Amino acid sequence: MKQFLQLIFYSFPMQLLLLNIRKNKVLLAFWLILFGIVTQQIGRIFGISYLFLDPEYVNQVGFGSLFIMGLAIGGFTMAFHISCYILDSRKFVFLGSLRRPITRFCINNSPIPFVFVLVYLLCFVRFQLRNELLSVADVLWQASGLVLGFVTMILVIFYYLVLTNRDLFKTLASQLGRGFKRRRMNRVNVMLRINDAKKDLIRVDTYFESLIRVRKVNPTAPYENRVILKMFDQNYLNAIVMEIVVVASVLVLGFFRDNPVFQIPAGASLVLLFTIVVMLRGAVSYWLKGWSVTIGFLLLFVVNYLVANDYFRADYEAYGLNYGGKKAEYSMANLRTPDGPERYEADKEHTVGILSRWRAGFPADRPPKMVFVCTSGGGQRAAVWTMRTLQYADSALEGRLMRHTRLMTGASGGLVGASFFRELCLRKNRGDSIRVYDDRFLTDVARDNLNAIVFSLVVNDIFFRFQKFTYQGRSYHKDRGYAFEEQLNKNTDGMLDKPLSDYYEPERQALIPMLIMAPTVINDGRKLFISPQPVSYMTIPGTVPQRVLGTAPSFYSGSFRYPSIQGIEFGHFFAEQDAHRLRFLSALRMSATFPYITPNVQLPSEPAMEIMDAGLSDNFGISDAVRFLHVFKDWIAQNTSGVVFVCIRDTPKNPAIAKNVSQSLFQKVFTPIGSFYANWEHLQDINNDNSLEFAQTWFRGRIDRVELEYIPHASLLPVDDSTAVVTDAIELDKVRAASLSWHLTGFEKESIRNAILEEHNQRAIRRLQALLKDPMAGENRLQPGK
Template sequence: MKKYIIGFWYSLPVQLFILHFRKYQILLLFWYILFATVAGYFMDSFGAYSLFLAPEYFDKVSPFSAAIVGFAIGIFIMSWNITTFILNARYIKFLATTAAPFLKYCINNAILPLIFLVFYFIRGLQFSQQQQLQSLGESLLTALGFTGGLFLSILLAFVYFFSADKTIYYTIKQGIAEANKRYNAIINKDALPLTKLEMRVDWFLSASFKLRRPRDIRHYNESFLDDVFSKHHISAVIAILIAFIFLIVLGFSADSRLFQIPAAASISILFAILIAVSGAVSLFFKSWSIPLIIVIYLILNYLYQIGVIDPRNKAYGLNYDNKAQRPLYDASSIRQLCSDSAMEADKAYYLNILNKWKAKQKEEKPIMYIINTSGGGLRSAVFTMNTLQKIDSALHGQLMQHTLFINGASGGLLGAAYFRELYYQTRLGNKNINLYNPAYVDDIAKDLLNPLFSSFVTRDIIGPVQKFNYEGFEYIKDRGYAFEEKLNENTHGYLNKNIYAYAKPEANATIPIMFFNATISRDARSMIMATHPARFLMRPLSDSAHLTSYDADGIDFNSYFKRQNSDSLRVLSALRMNATFPIVLPNVWLPSKPIIDVMDAGLRDNFGQELTLRFLNVFKDWLQENTQKVIVIELRDRSIDDWENPYDNTSLLSLLTKPLLILQYNWYRFQDYYQHNSLDYFAESYGPHFYSLSFQYLASKTDAAATLNFHLTAAEKKSVMNAFYNKANLNALQVLLKQSNLR
C-alpha cells in the first residue's frame, strides 16, 4: 500500500498539480475567476454566471451558442497548457526525449481542467433546468453542444501541435541518436553521476494513458533539451498570436450579429491571452515583472494626460469639438444658471404645458398621475413595462393621457421609455401597435449583458479604436455603444432618435414629459435631462421667510449644454447615462470646464421621488386649484419593508469589512427612509387630495429574487412578470381604481 501511495504522490499529474500552487499562483487567479463565476460568487450581482451557464447567440440559448463557449474554453485550457508547459520546462525535461511531448504534458496536466469541466457540467445542467426552464433533454443537448465545441477546439490544437512535433522531431532525431551512443559508451565504463532533481517524478501517463517511467536524461546535452523546448515555445507563441488576432477581428466585425459571439466566449479567449502574457512576463522578466508593469502604466498614463489616447465615453449627439465654448462648472456659473429670473421663465413654460394637459382632459378638475420607476437592471425594466401594461388596461387606456410626467432611474426608465414610445406610436396612427401585447415585455427583457461584455473584451481592451458618426460628430465604439445598439435592436428602433423629437408632443401634452436623470460623480449633484429647460428643479425653494437661498444640487442639462447641442442628445444615450451601473457601463464624460462625468441616477435617487416632490412643490398652487387629485404611482424593484436581507456578520472577514461596506449594503434603505419622511411632509402640506401608491416586485416564496443586472433567465423573467399578481400589488391596483373613480 505504501508503494502505491508513494507512486501516486510522485506521479507527474499530481506533482504538476501541486507545482502550480507552489510556483505560479498568479496563473491560478484565472482559474479562480472561472470557478467563482460559474459557482455564482464572482460578480454575481452583475449576472456574470449567466454569461457562462446560459450563453446567448442570436438572442437565444442553444446547443450552438454553448458550442461556441465550449470552443473558447478549449482555447483557454490549451493556453493554460501551453503557458505552463513553457514555465515548467526545467522540471519535465525527460519529456523532450519522447514523441509528442506536448501531448503527453497535456494529458498529465489535466487534473485542474477536468475538475473545472465536471463542475461546469453539473452547474450547467442545474442552471438550465432551474433557471432556463429547459427539459432534461434540452439541457443534455446544450451540454452536448458545449462538449462538441470543446473537443473541436482541443482537436484543432493537437492537430496543430502534432504537425509542429513532427517538424521538431525530424530536426532533433540526430541529437537523440547521438545521445544514445554517448549513453552506451558511458554506461559501459562507469555509472552516470547522480544529479539533484528539481521535481521527483516516478511515473507519467503516456499518450495511450499507460503508466511509464521517465527516461534517464543525464547523458543528454542541456542545450539540446533546451532547444527542443524552445522550438515548442515558438509554436505556442504562434497559437496565442492567432487567438489575439481573432479577438481583433471580432472587434472590427462586432456590428454584425454573426460576429456577436457569447460574452463568455470572448472572456475565455481574453483569459487565454492574458494567461499567456502573464506566463511570458514571469518567464522572461522574472523579478523585473512588477517594475515593468509600473513602467507600462506610467507610459499609458502619460499618453492619456497629453490626449494621445482617450478611452472616455461620450454622450452621442453632443458637440465635444467647440472647446472654447464649453460652460464653466463652478459655483458662480451654476448659480447664474438657476437665477430667479431663469427659474421663473422655465416655470412659465411648464405652466403652459400644464394648461394644455388640463385642456386635453375635458373636465374641470381632472385626476393627474405621476409615474416614478426605480432602478434595478432588467428586472426593473420588465416589471415596469409589464405593470404599466396592466395598470393602463385596468384604467381603460387612460393612464398615459392623465399622466403629466414620468421620472425615475436606471432600468425602470428603460421600460417606461419604451412604453411611452409605443403609446406615442398609437397616437401617431400606427395600427400595428397593440399596447398590451406581451411581446413588448419580451423585447425589454432581452439580454443586454452579452453584447456589453463581449464589446468590453473585443473593443475596450483588445481591439483598436473604431469610430462612428452621429448627428455630424464622431464618437468611439465601445461597450457603451454596444449597449445602445443592442437596446435599439431589442426595441425595434423606436427609441433611436434625439430628445428634440419629443419636444412638440411633450409641449402639446400629447405624451407625458420624461425626465432622464444621472448623477455627477464629482459632487453627487443630479444631472436633469429633459426635452425642455427645467432650471426651477435645480435647487429647492427658499425657506418660508425667504431668508435662505440654497445652492443648486442639480444641473439642468438642456440649458447648461445649450451650446453643445443638448437637444441633439440621443434618447438611447440619455437612457444609458441614467442606467450607467458602475464598471459594467463606462461613465459618460461631458464637455464642461473642468470636465465632469455622470453615472447611474440611482446613486442619488433610485426611485425618482426627490425630483417629483420638488416639481409638485413648485406647482402646488396650480395643482390644488386645477386638479381633483394627484396620484403618484411608484414602481419599485424591491420591497418597501425589506426585512429579509439584513447585513449580517457571518464570518470574521465580514466583521472586518462591515465598516467599509455598510453604506453599500444599506444605500437604498437610506434613500427609502429619507424619501418616506419627505413624502409624509409633502402629503401633509398638500392636503387630502394627494395619494402615493406603490407597486412592488416581490419574488414568491418558491422563487429566488431576480438579480440586479442586464440579463434575465427564463425563471427570473417569469418571476418578475408574476410579481404583479401578488397580494400587495392587487390591493394597490384596487385603491388606484377607486381613487380614479373606476370602481
Template sequence: MTESQRKIWLQVKLYALALARFFPIQLLAHHLKRSWLFLAFWVLLFGMASGSFFKTLGIPYLFSTPEYLEKVNPLSYFIVGVVLGLFTMAFHISSYIFYSHRFPFLATLSRPLYRFSFNNSIIPVAFFFFYAYQIFQELNADGMHWPWILANIGGMFGGVVTSLTVSFSWFFSTIRSRVFEKIGERLDKTLRLVIVEEKSADKLDLEGHHRVVTYLKNFHSVRWARDTSHYAKSDLLQILQQHHSNAALFLLIVTVVMLSLGYFADQPILMIPAGASIVLLLTFYLMIVGAIYSRFKSWTFGILMGGVLIINYLSGTPYFQKDHYAFGLEYETDPAVYTISELEKLCGPQEMERDKALLISTLEKWKAKTGESKPKLILLNSSGGGLRSSLWSFSMLQRLDSETNGKFWDNCFLITGSSGGMVGTAYFRELEHRGVSASAIGEFDKQAYVNLGKDILNPIGFSLISNDLFWSLKKFQDAGSTYNYDRGWAFERQLDANTNHVFPTRWSKYEGLERSAQIPWMILSPTVINEGRRLMISNIGVSYLMRNTNEFSDVTSLEIDGVDFFRFFKNQRSDSLRTTSALRLSATFPYITPLASMPSEPRMEVIDAGARDNNGFELSLRVIYQCRDWIEENTSGVVFVQLMANEPPSDEIAGSPYQSRFDALIKPIGGVVNSFANLQGFSASEHLSFASSWVDFPMEIISFQLMTENETDIALSWHLTEREKEFIFNSAQSERIGKTIDEVNYLLGL
C-alpha cells in the same frame, strides 16, 4: 500493531508514495505551491460559473445560458467551449514555460508539450465537468427536456475538444513548419523576444526527475518516467524549449483575434456569446503572465504590479486617456464652462419664473386632456435594476393601462426614475403614443415584452474585449461628429434593435409632445460623479429644480444641486442628443456600461441616476412643491405610483457588521454600500415628513413591488434567463398585484 496491520499500513504508504510521484499529482502540487497567478484565473472561472462571483450582475448566466444570435442552443455552447479550449491551451502553454525545466524526463518523450498538457489537465477537466453540472442545473430549472440539455452540454464539450485538437495539431503540424521556413528566421527571432528562452542549461532540475515515477501517456495508459542523467543538459534544454516561439505565436494570434473582432463589431454573426468574450479576455491575460514570467521569472508579480501602476498613470494622461461620449453632442467645439457662477446663470429668478410658467401651462393642457374638472394627478416613479426593472415597469404599465381602460395613462403627468425602469417606461410611452396599446402590448400578447427582454449584455461584453481594452478600430458618424465604437454604442445599438427601432433618433423630438401634454413628461436624471449633482435631461425647463433656496444658508455650491442639460450644453449641440444615449446616461451601471464624459471644463462624467434617487421620488416631489398651489386648486389630489423592481425593505435588523479584524477593514465602506437602498428609503421618508407642512391636498403613494421577502432575487443585469422573464411577467399578472390595482381604480373613481 499486528503483522497484517503492519503490512496494510506499509502498502498504504507505498500507494501514497506512488501517488505523490505520479506526474499529474506533481503538477497539481506545483500549481498549488507556486502558480497562484494561474490559479487565480481558474478560481475566477469557477466562481463565475457557479454564481459565487458577480451573481447580482447576472454574469453566471452568461456561462450557464450563453446566447448567440439571440438563441441558447448547442451552437452557443459550442462557441463557449471553443474559447474555453483556447483558455485551456493557454494554461498548458504557460504552465509548460513555468515548469518544463523541472521535469527534464519530458525531453525523452515524443511531443513533450502534448504529454505535459495531458498530465496538466486535472484542473481543466474538473472545471469542464463542474461547468457541465451547472449547465444541467440551470437548463433543468428552466424546464428543458433531457435530450436538449444533453445536446447543449455536448455542444460545450464538442467545442472544447475541437479547439484543443486544432491547437495541438497546429503545434505539431509539418505544414506549419514549412510555412515558418518560407517566412524565414526573422519572425521566429521576433517571437522569441516575447517568450524568452533560457540561456543556461544549469536551470534544469536533473534531480527532480526522481520525484516523478509515472506519468499518463493517454486516458488508459500509465508509463514509467525515464532517467535523464545520461543526457547532455544542452540537448534536453533545446528539446524542452522548442515550443517557446510557438507560445509567443499563440499569444499573437489571440491578440489579433481580439483586435479583428473589434473591426467587425457590427456583424452579428461574429458577435460571440458574452461568456466566451470573458474567457477570451482571460486567455489574453493568462498568456501575458506567461510571457512576462519567461523573461522575469520570480520578479513576475512585481513586474505585473508595476505594469498596472504604469498603465494606470498613462491612462490618465491626455494622449492615452480613453473617453466615452454621449452620442450626438459636439466635442470638438469649446466645452461648456462647468462652474458655480455659470450654473447660477441658468437658475436665476427670471429663469425660474419662466420655467414655472411653462410648467403651469403644461399642467393646464394635461388637465384639459383628462376632460375632468378636478382630475387625479399621477406621478410615475420607476426604479432601477437593469433588465428586470425594464420588464417590470413595462409589464406593470401594460396591466395598469388595460385594467383602467387607459385612464391611468391619461392621468399620468410626470415620469421619473432611473436605469432600466426608465428604459421600460420610455418604451411603453413610445408604443402607447403610436397607438399600439391593444394589439401589440395587450395583456395576452407578449411580443413587445419579449422584444424588450432580449439580451443586451452580450454585445456589451463583446465590445469590452474587442474595442474598449485597446484602441477602437471602428468608428461611426452621427450628427456631423465621428465617434468610436465602445460598450455604450453596443448597448444603444442592441436596445434600438430589441425595440424594433421605435424610438425617435433625438430625445428633443419629444419636446412638442411633452409640452402639449400629449404624452407624459419624462425627466432623465443621471448623476454627475464629480460632486453628486443631477444632470436633468428634460424637454421642459427645470431651472427651479436646479437649486434649493432657503433663508438660513447662502452656500451656493450646496444650494445648486442640479444641471439643466439642454441649456447648459446648448452650444455643444444638446438638442442632437440621441434618444438611446439619453436612456443610457440614466442607466450607466458601473463597469457594465462606460461612464460618459460630457463636453465641459472641467470634464463632467455621469453615472446611473439611481446613485442619488433610485426611483425618482425625491425629484417628482420637488416638482409637486413648485406647483402646489395650482394642484390644490385644480386637482383632487396627487397619486405617486411606484414601480419597484428592487428588493423590498426588510422588517429585520441586520446583524453587526463587525465580526473580525478583516471585517473591520472593509465594513466601514462595505456597510455603507450594503445600506445604500435603506439610506435612500430613509431620505424619502424624511422628505415626506417635511412635506406634511406644505401639502394641502390629498396625496397617496401606491407601490407595485416585484419581489417579496420570500421570493428569490433576480439578477441586476442586462441579461435574464427565460425563467426570470417569465417570473416577472407572471408577477405582473398575479392576484397580489391585482389587489393593488384596485386601489388605483378606486382613486381614479373607476
C-alpha cells in the same frame, strides 16, 4: 498503503499540480476566477455568471453557443498547458527523451482543466433545468455542444503541436544549434535555465503516456543539452504562434462587431482575454525569470501614469452632442447666471401651459387626479417590471393611468421600461395601429443586453477603440456605450432612436407625460436634469421662498444670497453644445450607468462633467417628483383633486430583517462597508418617506401613494377570490427573485411577469381603480389584459 500513496505522490500529474499551486499562482488565479463565475461566487451582482451559464449567440442559447464556449475554453486550456510547459518543463528533464514531450506534458497537466469542465457542465445543467423551462433532453443536447467544442479545440491544437514537433525536429534540428549560437543572449539565457534546472529537478516515478496508459520514468535515459535547447525553443515558438492567433481573432471579432455572426458569446470573448493574458504571463516569466513580478509592477505604474496624463484617454461620449467646439464652463459662477430668476419663472410658466392643456382634457366641473409615476432602477429586471406593471395597470384602468399621468421620474432600467411604454402610447395617440398592451413589447424589453456590452468590453474597449460611426453628422467611437445603445435600440424595435428634442412637442401638447431624467454628476454630486422641456425650476431648493425668486436683485440677496444649486439643467447648460440633438438612447444610458458594465459618460464641459447612474442619489425618482410638486403646488391644488404617486419598485420596500449569525474575521472587517452598500436603498426610502410626509404640510391638496413591488416569493391571490382583478394561478415554486443584471433567464422573466398577481399588487391595482375612477364608467368590474 504507504507504497500506494508514494506512487500517487510522485506521479507526474500530482507533481505538476503541486508545482502549479506553489509556483504558478497567477495562472491558477484565472482558473479560480472561472470556477467562481460558473459557481456564481464571483460577479453575480453584474450578471457575469450568466455569460457562462446562459450564453447567447445570435440571440439564443443553444448547441451553437455552447460549442463556441467549448472552443474558447479548449483554447484557454491549451494556453495554460503551453505556459506551464515553457515555465516548468526544465524541471522534468525526462521529457527530453520522450516522443512528443509537450503532448505528454499536457495530458499530465490536465487535472485542473478536467475538473473545471466537469464543474461547468454540472452547473450549466443545473442552472438550465432550474431557470430556463427546458427538458432534460434539451439541456443535455446543449451541454454536448460544450464538450464537443472543447474536444475539437484540444484536438486541433494537439494536431498543430504534433506537426510542428515533427517538422522542427526533422528539418530544423541542425539549424537550431547555429541559430542559438547566432543569438548569443538567447543561448546564454536558456543555458542558465538548464543549469538552474539541474539544481531544482523534481522527482517523478510515473506519468500518463495517454489518457488510459501509465508508464514508469526511465531514470537511465540520456539527456543532452542540445535536445533540451531544441525543446525549449520549438515550444516557445508555438506559444508565440498561439498568441498571434488569439490576438488576431480578438481584432477580427472587434472589426466585425456589428455583424451578429461574429458576436460570439461574451463569456467566450472573456475567456479569449484570459487566454491572451495567460500566454503573455508565460512568455514574460520565461524570459524575465525572477524579475517578472517587479517589472510587471513597474509597467503597471507606467501605464497608470500615462492614463492619468491622458496619453491613453478613453472618454465615453453622449451621442448627438458637439465635442469638437467650445466647451461649457463648469463653474459655480456659470451655474449662478444673472438671468436665473427670470429663466426660472419663464420655465415655470411654460410648464403651467403644459399642465393647463392636460387639464383641458377633463370635464371642467370634475377636477382630475394628477399621477406621478416613479420607477426604480435595477437593470433589466427593473425595465421588464416597469413595462409589465404599466401595461397591466393601464389596461386594468382602460387607459386612465396614462391619461392622468403628468410626470415620469426614476432611474436606470425603470426609465427604460417607462420610456418604451410612453413611446407606444404616443404612437397610439397619433393614430398608429398599435396595441400598447401586446405581450410582444414586454418580450422585446426582456431581451438580453449584457452579452453585447461585455463582448464590446473584451474585443474593443480593453485594446483599441479604432472604429467609429456617424450620428447626426458627427463622428463618435464605437465602445460598450455604443454597444448598449445599439442593443437597446434593437430590443425596442428602433422606436426610441430619436433626438431628445423629438419629444418636445408631444410633451408640450400634453399628448404624453413629461419624463425627467436625473443622472448624478460625479464631480460634485449634483443632479443633471435632462428633459426636452426647460426645467430650471428643478435645479434649486424647492423650499426657497417665493420672495427670493421674485426679481433679479433679490434672487441672490439677503439670507438667501447664495441659494444652493442642487442640480444642473442639461438643456440650458449645454445649449451651445447642441443639447437638443442628444440621442434619447444616450440620455437613457447616462441614467443607467453601472460600474465596469456601462461606462460613465463625459460631457463637453471644462472641466469635463462625468455622469453616473441616477440611482446614486435617488433610485426611485420620488425626490424629483416631490420637487416638481412643490414648484407647482398652488396650480395643482387649484386644478386637481389631488396627486397620486405611483411607485414602481423592483425590490420590496420592507424586506424581512436578516438574523445575526456568527461572523468570521473577514466578515467582521467588511460588514460595516457591506452593510452600508446593502442598505443604501433603505436610506433613500427613509429620506423619500420623510419628503412625502413633509409634503403633506405644505400641499393643500390630497396626496395618495400606491406602491407596486416586485416581490417574487409573496403570496398570490387564490383563483376563486371574487375580489381578484384577474384569475390566473401559478406555481409558487417556480417564482424566484430576478437578479440585478442586463440579462434575465426564462424563470426570472416568468417571475417578473407573475409578480403583478401578488396580493399586495392586486390591492394596489384596485386602489388605483378607485382613485382614478371614471365617473362615466359605471360600476362594472374591469378586466385587464394579461
